[in-house]
Amino acid sequence: MGVSAPNSHLVPDWDSVFAQLNKGQMTDFPGGVHPPQAKALSNTTPIATPNLPDVLYIPIKQHSGVVGTISVSIGDQVKKGQALTFSSHPFSVPVHASTSGTITDIMEHPSAHASGLPETTIVLTPDGKDTWDLLPVIEDYKTASAMVLLERISDAGISGLGGAGFPTYIKTNTQKSVECIIINGIECEPYISSDDRIMREHALQIKQGIDILCHITQAKRVIVAVEDNKPEAYKALAEACGDDERMLMASVPTKYPAGGEKQLIQVLTGCEVPNGGLPIDLGILMYNVGTCFAIADAVLYGKALTQRVVTLTGQALTKPQNVWALLGTPIAHLLEHAGYKPDQQKRQKVIMGGPMMGFTVLNDTVPVVKITNCLLVPAQDELPDIDDEKPCIRCGVCADACPAGLLPQQLYWYSKAKELDKAQDYHIHDCIECGACAYVCPSEIPLVQYYRQTKAAIRQEADDKAKSDKAKERFEARQARLLADKKAREEKHRKAAEARKAAMENKGNDAKDKIAAALARAKAKRAAAAKAAQDNQQDDAN
């Protein structure tokens, strides 16, 4: 592999990038590790389809973004592919019934998350018929507008199946011009082979998905990147893409984590995604191969995202393999399918995801969700089971292993001392949590856990700050209102007092007038009386 000078923070010159890739020249990314692959355990048999489980637990949030509103109620009959949630929020995609059956409950159920905390989950009891409720098929996608296709991708509930679970239609619906689409078939994490199998068996449909993405984004170039430890998958995709001039197949040297979005872009183009930026800043969109398959399913076959390939692996399984798992399948059902041997484990432990980035699940009712690519059930001595953190000896091996070019040791000290500002100065948010640093640490320090904790603390602090700013605003608004009320009240009282005083004065005048009038009347009366008396006297005299 030739190593060219990294031209960081620059937009790739695509013609020279393609010329170099055609010659097999790629850039290396810093750091990285070579853990044992252990992929042969599961990648030799075709993707199987297990029996329908007795019950499905479908969490309403399976993507990163906003949760939709539940649109079904307990007792409803649903068909496979029917949307169970809806939302008008742009950062939301629906979840669908993974098979036909009855909604038997809507409850809090342990989540497929490291915390295992309960999340709102729709419980579906299959009727065994598996009848589809298909979306209208868009056969000729080339005549359809980008909006129609994006809407379909959204309606089908597709979010990135590679790991982060970002809604695919938001990523695709970009205002910037897309120069190149990169299809990520790297799958660098040990043990996992779900992408490998889907590439080998469904290369043509992945190609259809790529074509649809090209039509939507008007991208002129596509790089399909496969790690060089998957020659069969590479061959299958190369055959599928064979005569298409836009497509370029790239066989990427095996190194963990070459499948990281930013790492892969660096390997292929020699350019780095700027700090805080996105691949689209370089004119790149990246999709996982499974996502491409799901897009073709949604557009050409009208199928919503109801299943995904999950690797069942580890030496505590008798039949490690890949399966098409319905979303919401409890992992116990899949473990049973793969012949789980509890006696091979000291204590029951199932890892969701791979050995580097996965997490142990709470219990065996946790469901498979859109981002579940692997269930790893290690035998007793297969993976080290340690909880024995020793002091840092400042050897610096972690810095050599970090693929993001960070200083893991400094981040560790700042995380430990809760110096969140310093951790941010050292770009903790560029950490992709790949675990390479912890993997090489001779002191067995769970470095990634420290970083995750610090990232959560930083997020929490930002939330608290936003909340206190809002509280301050409301408090000040209230103070201003109370002051205004007080002033208004005083003003009212003053006016009332004035009015009373004025009224009093008026009343006083009235009284005087009345007295004067009364006096005048009395005077007039007296005068009249006197006149009458005088007249009488005159009459008498006459």
Place this chain on the structure above:
Amino acid sequence: MIAALITLGILALIFGAILGYSAIRFKVEADPLVEQIDAILPQTQCGQCGYPGCKPYAEAIANGDEINKCPPGGEATIRHLADLMGVEAKPLDGAHGTEDVKKVAYIREAECIGCTKCIQACPVDAIIGASKQMHTVIIDECTGCDLCVAPCPVDCIDMIPVKETPTNWQWKLGKNAGGTVGDINIKELT
């Protein structure tokens, strides 16, 4: 001699005029330090520090009071204040309370008699209701300051800890990795 005196006198007048003009032109309305401190404080207006709100406490800190009297802000606030004031961070003063989990007020609506006392007590207008009508708390706006609890004549307000969800969950270190849930340990496979 006289020329020097005149020159100095003229200079004094000119500079005096500039200073006088600047004093008016660049007048600072409030003490910026107080504003900065106030921005760090959590704005619960709870009064646990002994001052009637966050702003008065900010003024007190600016005038030299201790920085460790704010239990709702806890360790993080003390650390930020220490940075700003250039003093050593010290542990929270226990006399003013202890750092507790985040809470929000909850009114047991069936028991509410509609007296509006809590509405008057709430510093951030987070309680809605009217006289002889049931009241309720806008949870998103509640700062958990506790000030509405005491005035309630029928004791129908509870302070409930904020529910932990996967979104606000804090990764826990150490023992739980060897326990049942959470992260797995990563180590070079030998």
